[in-house]
Amino acid sequence: MTRHTTPENSTDTPVRLGSPNPSVPVDALLVLSFGGPEHPNDVMPFLRNVTRGRNVPDERLAEVAEQYEVFGGVSPINSQCRDLVAAVEQEFTAGEIDLPVYFGARNWHPYLADTVQHMADDGVRRALVFVTSAFGSYSGCRQYRENLTEATEVVGDRAPQLQKLRLYYNHPGFVETMASKLVEGRRHLTETTVSGPDRVVFTAHSIPVSMAAACDYEVQLREAARLVMERAGYSEDGEIEPFDVVYQSRSGPPRIPWLEPDVNDHLATLSQQGVGSVVVVPLGFVSDHMEVMFDLDTQAARTAAELGLGYIRVPTAGTDPRFVTMIRNLVEEQTVGAPRLALGHLGPWPDQCPPDHCLPPRRPAAPNSTGPD
Numbered sequence: 001m002t003r004h005t006t007p008e009n010s011t012d013t014p015v016r017l018g019s020p021n022p023s024v025p026v027d028a029l030l031v032l033s034f035g036g037p038e039h040p041n042d043v044m045p046f047l048r049n050v051t052r053g054r055n056v057p058d059e060r061l062a063e064v065a066e067q068y069e070v071f072g073g074v075s076p077i078n079s080q081c082r083d084l085v086a087a088v089e090q091e092f093t094a095g096e097i098d099l100p101v102y103f104g105a106r107n108w109h110p111y112l113a114d115t116v117q118h119m120a121d122d123g124v125r126r127a128l129v130f131v132t133s134a135f136g137s138y139s140g141c142r143q144y145r146e147n148l149t150e151a152t153e154v155v156g157d158r159a160p161q162l163q164k165l166r167l168y169y170n171h172p173g174f175v176e177t178m179a180s181k182l183v184e185g186r187r188h189l190t191e192t193t194v195s196g197p198d199r200v201v202f203t204a205h206s207i208p209v210s211m212a213a214a215c216d217y218e219v220q221l222r223e224a225a226r227l228v229m230e231r232a233g234y235s236e237d238g239e240i241e242p243f244d245v246v247y248q249s250r251s252g253p254p255r256i257p258w259l260e261p262d263v264n265d266h267l268a269t270l271s272q273q274g275v276g277s278v279v280v281v282p283l284g285f286v287s288d289h290m291e292v293m294f295d296l297d298t299q300a301a302r303t304a305a306e307l308g309l310g311y312i313r314v315p316t317a318g319t320d321p322r323f324v325t326m327i328r329n330l331v332e333e334q335t336v337g338a339p340r341l342a343l344g345h346l347g348p349w350p351d352q353c354p355p356d357h358c359l360p361p362r363r364p365a366a367p368n369s370t371g372p373d
Helices: 040-050 058-069 077-094 112-121 138-155 172-192 217-231 263-272 290-307 321-335
Strands: 028-033 101-105 126-131 161-164 198-205 243-248 277-281 310-313
Touching: 028 077, 028 112, 028 138, 040 058, 058 290, 077 101, 077 321, 101 112, 112 138, 126 138, 126 321, 138 161, 172 198, 172 217, 172 277, 172 310, 172 321, 198 217, 198 263, 217 243, 243 263, 243 290, 263 277, 263 290, 277 290, 290 310
Parallel strands: 028 101, 028 126, 126 161, 198 243, 198 277, 277 310
Antiparallel strands: none
16 A cells, blocks of 8 residues: 655656646646547547557447447536536635636547647646546546646647646545435435345446556545445444445456456345345546446446346535535645645545556556546
8 A cells, every 4th residue: 555655855757747836826727537529420539539549440439439329429527527617616716716717638628738728828827737536546647647748748838837636535525525425325225215235335447457556546445435434424333334346337358357346247246145225336436427327327227127126326526515615625735735634544645646656557458448537
């Protein structure tokens, strides 16, 4: 397990953002996400962006595109990010924080480099960056920092300094948001099913085992799930009720091992064990985007129905006021020295990952992998 400390002179050598100049005041916030298609004609170009350099044939991408066709060829992630930007702007206004909020994406419009150019044209000199990924992995952390470096190089000397905010998987704003949604979901399940004992199942995007070996992804997921259960009140005599952490959205050839168990396989196991219903908490996601809608609301829900399991999937953090306030808290850590809040025993994650953390997988990830987001 990586300790949550960073040596004073450590640097992330593959990521050349460096330390921001404290003499330059923070004058903007950038919300950075994975991006997604917003029109049926966008789907194949988007998937080619995601898999660029991996030699994935269009025939395979067409199979993936069928998932988007279920929802009219539109991923909701961009619109949800815009909703989050609007909510953060309102939070800033209420807190008298004078910072504009921008939105950029890794794989689709508004492309990150275009957004950074827009920021430079607006005169932004130093911006904080909130990434829509709460947990540490190459796909969910270091790669975003690489994206930021690449974008500043594209824009050139006028590009603002960009500082990624820390991981927030154990921040009380995130934990309490998900705990509240778990309580409501379990209450609704109890009112609508008589299927016997239930089980809380936390899900996250699977990643290659070799990627997981270079980060604390599994540790952080388990800790966040435990904290959510604790905050939701599901403990007795100091002991947390049993819960499970499982994975979804695994892709690519079977020869490349990814984290397991898969949510669908696990539902079958629970059914065999006599569990009557499940409350699925998409802990690894902060918005109800494609992986949540297709893999959980479509595939996993169908699996549960075939097994005779009661099933409910609780919402992601989205624009919950506690989650939005958390973003303000993270900004205030860097602007006014606000306390670095964290629940549990691991403490707050450092502003920069340790040099040997969140490294790329030793072998290439599956060719159509999107990674956790």
